[in-house]
Amino acid sequence: MDARNLSFAQERETSQHxxxxxxxxxxxxxxxxxESDPGSPVTPLRNLRFGFGSWRWWDTxxxxxxxxxxxxxxxxxxxxxxxxxxxxxxxxxxxTLGQPPNWATGGRKGTxxxxxxxxxxxxxxxxxxxxxxxxxxxxRYKGKIKYYEVWNEPNLKEFFGGSAGQxxxxxxxxxxxxxxxxxxxxxxGPAVTTHSGYPFLEEFLRLQGGRYIDIISLHYYEHPSPPExxxxxxxxxxxxxxxxxxxxxxxxxxEAGWRHWHYxxxxxxxxxxxxxxxxxxxxxxxxxxxxxxxxVAGIARTYFYGVxxxxxxxxxxxxxxxxxxxLTGAGRxxxxxxxxxxxxxxxxxxxxxxGIYFVSLKKAGKPxxxxxxxxxxxxxxxxxxxxxxxRFTTVLGTVSTPKDNYVFDKMPVLxxxxxxx
Numbered sequence: 001m002d003a004r005n006l007s008f009a010q011e012r013e014t015s016q017h018x019x020x021x022x023x024x025x026x027x028x029x030x031x032x033x034x035e036s037d038p039g040s041p042v043t044p045l046r047n048l049r050f051g052f053g054s055w056r057w058w059d060t061x062x063x064x065x066x067x068x069x070x071x072x073x074x075x076x077x078x079x080x081x082x083x084x085x086x087x088x089x090x091x092x093x094x095x096t097l098g099q100p101p102n103w104a105t106g107g108r109k110g111t112x113x114x115x116x117x118x119x120x121x122x123x124x125x126x127x128x129x130x131x132x133x134x135x136x137x138x139x140r141y142k143g144k145i146k147y148y149e150v151w152n153e154p155n156l157k158e159f160f161g162g163s164a165g166q167x168x169x170x171x172x173x174x175x176x177x178x179x180x181x182x183x184x185x186x187x188x189g190p191a192v193t194t195h196s197g198y199p200f201l202e203e204f205l206r207l208q209g210g211r212y213i214d215i216i217s218l219h220y221y222e223h224p225s226p227p228e229x230x231x232x233x234x235x236x237x238x239x240x241x242x243x244x245x246x247x248x249x250x251x252x253x254x255e256a257g258w259r260h261w262h263y264x265x266x267x268x269x270x271x272x273x274x275x276x277x278x279x280x281x282x283x284x285x286x287x288x289x290x291x292x293x294x295x296v297a298g299i300a301r302t303y304f305y306g307v308x309x310x311x312x313x314x315x316x317x318x319x320x321x322x323x324x325x326x327l328t329g330a331g332r333x334x335x336x337x338x339x340x341x342x343x344x345x346x347x348x349x350x351x352x353x354x355g356i357y358f359v360s361l362k363k364a365g366k367p368x369x370x371x372x373x374x375x376x377x378x379x380x381x382x383x384x385x386x387x388x389x390x391r392f393t394t395v396l397g398t399v400s401t402p403k404d405n406y407v408f409d410k411m412p413v414l415x416x417x418x419x420x421x
Contacts (some may be wrong), residue, residue, distance in 0.1 A: 001092075006291050011157060016025055018034065018345065019343050019345050020295065020341050020342055020343065020345070020346070021053065021342070022290070022338065022342050023053040023092050024295065024301050024302065024341075025053055025054070025291060025302070025337070025338050025342075026052060026053075026056060027054070027307055028058060028059065028189075028303060028304065028305045029060070029306060029308060029310050030059045030060065030306060030309055034108065040290070043168070044250060048052060049318065049335070051342070052091075052304075053091060053092060054092045054301060054303065055091075055092070055094070056255075057093060057175055058096045058150075059093045059306075059309075060078075060082060061078050061118075062096075063118060063119070064100045065101040065102070065120055066118065066121075066135060067079065067115075068133055070103065071101075071103050071104070076140060076152050078141075080105060083141065083144055083145075086140065086384060087144070092146065092147065093145045093147065094147040094148070094254065094303075095141075095149070096151070096191070097115065097134060097149065097150050097151065097174060098150065098152060098170075099119050099120055099248060100122065100123070100124045101120070102120060104124040104129045105120060105122040105124060108322060109121075112158055113158060113161075115193070119159065121157060121158060121159055121162075123160070123161070123162040123166045123167075126412070127169070130174070134174050135177045135180075136183065138178050138181040138185070140336065140406060142322050145185075146182075146184060146185055146217075147185075147186050147188060147216065147278070148178055148185060148186075148188065149187075149188035149217055149254065150167070150170055150213075150232065151190065152172050152191055153188050153191055153192065154167050154241040155197040155201075156194055156201035158282070160388070161284075162347075164190075164200055164207055167209065168204060168207045168212070170396055171189050171190070171209055171212045172209075174187065174212075175198060175212040175213075186214040186215060187212065187213050187214050187215070188214070188215045188217040188254065189209070189212070189213040189216070190217065191217040191219060191254055192218060193218075193221055194220050194222060195222075197219070198236070201216075201240065202240060205240070205241070205243075210244055210246045210249070213249075213250065215250045215252050215300075216249050216252070217251075217252050217254045218237060218251060218252070218254070218353060219253070219254060219256070220253045220256040220302075221255070221259075223258040223260040223365070224261045224269075226286070227290045227293045228374075229312045230253070230256075230290075230297055230299070234251065234294075234297040234299060237279065238251070243245075245386060250396075251298065254303045255305045256290055256301055256302060256304055257311075257313075258278060258313055258314045259271065259313050259346075261278055263321070263341060263375075264376065265277055267393065270311075271392060277313050277314075277315050278330075280315075280329040280330055281396075281410075281411065282375070282410070283314045283328065283330035283333075284328075284332075284333035285335060285411050286374075287314065287316070287330050287331075287333050288336070288337045288395045289412065290304065290335055291304075291341065292337075292370065292412070296346060296349035304334075314329055314330060315331075316334055330397060332397065333396060334398065336395050337395065339351050340363075341361075342372070343363055343364065344363040346360075347360045347361055348360045349377070354379050355373055355379055356372070356373055356408050357372050357373065358370070365419075368414060368416045369387075369391075369414075369415040369417065370412055370415070371408055372408065372409070372411065372412040372413065376410070377408075378407055378409050379408045380405055380406070380408075381408060382404055383403075383405060383406055387402075387406075387415060387417070389417070390416055390417050390418070391405065391416040392413050392414070393413065393414045394411050394412065395411060395414075
């Protein structure tokens with residue numbers, strides 16, 4: 001049996017004919033800066049060795065309330081430093097707009113706003129203040145920031161205390177201002193979370209909000225479900241988009257991570273034990289499967305949240321012991337994910353009747369497969385002839401050349417196949 005013609009149990013989700021660009025691999029870097037010292041040094045360079053190509057500015061001290069603490073008085077010291085980091089590392093930036101200063105909301109902060117002084121869930125009272133803020137930022141970073149996102153997680157009251165209609169108004173005004181500055185700018189929205197965001201997005205689209213965005217932005221927090229759950233969620237949202245004439249609009253997953261998970265038959269929650277972290281073998285598996293399943297689901301970009309996030313329990317670096325230069329196994333798996341997939345062309349994605357997920361792709365014209373199973377599955381397979389001549393490398397870096405059989409499990413394995421003559 002030829003490995004490239006296995007009997008599959010379901011149709012592929014997508015056929016992606018262009019090579020995967022490094023911008024597909026998005027990331028968050030938290031850069032905590034005290035409001036009292038917005039000019040303090042920024043040193044996120046140590047975290048940029050994963051190979052990702054896009055950086056979403058959130059939890060980076062770049063919200064409206066951080067850069068215009070007093071009306072008409074802007075401070076760009078931190079943003080300028082972040083921009084230099086982005087340019088030095090060839091990173092595309094997504095800037096999330098919103099979280100107004102208290103002066104723009106009548107001198108008050110909304111009830112239920114996310115804790116800390118970085119957030120205010122109220123929409124501004126005066127649209128002119130919003131337009132001035134957006135225009136000032138867009139002019140300063142013209143030609144440098146192409147992607148803007150209007151508000152973070154507006155379906156959650158701790159981030160947005162307004163209505164879907166108010167967000168449509170803010171999005172419309174932002175689009176008018178941004179395109180007047182630079183017609184090449186693209187607008188993302190409305191960045192809803194997948195657990196509870198569906199009704200909000202439906203209302204946003206019903207109110208014609210889709211007219212003002214170029215990219216649908218979603219946050220895929222399907223924990224404790226595994227990454228493959230993103231496929232069904234994407235299908236559900238795509239069906240909603242089709243109903244409002246937006247079926248071909250790109251979807252970006254601008255936040256994703258795990259705070260809760262299942263491991264070896266047990267449930268674990270970071271809410272119940274904040275010191276708990278995901279086991280490294282599961283984390284290594286999930287970081288690859290996150291980007292891979294998003295690609296085959298038709299998601300154009302995915303932003304992991306994040307390299308140095310304490311909230312997300314999937315660790316790429318040693319956050320607990322404040323050792324940012326120490327990569328976890330999952331951190332090394334992230335490096336291999338980018339290395340394996342950048343420049344590759346996906347040809348097919350399927351799940352066999354045995355329960356093995358297969359992605360067939362080509363890189364530099366050479367055929368290969370990537371395979372894995374569900375979390376607790378161990379599936380032996382008598383290898384087809386062409387697989388026996390292949391080189392097997394797990395996302396952990398283990399290399400083998402099995403002769404007859406191979407036991408597939410949750411750990412993705414790259415199978416480099418000989419070229420057909």
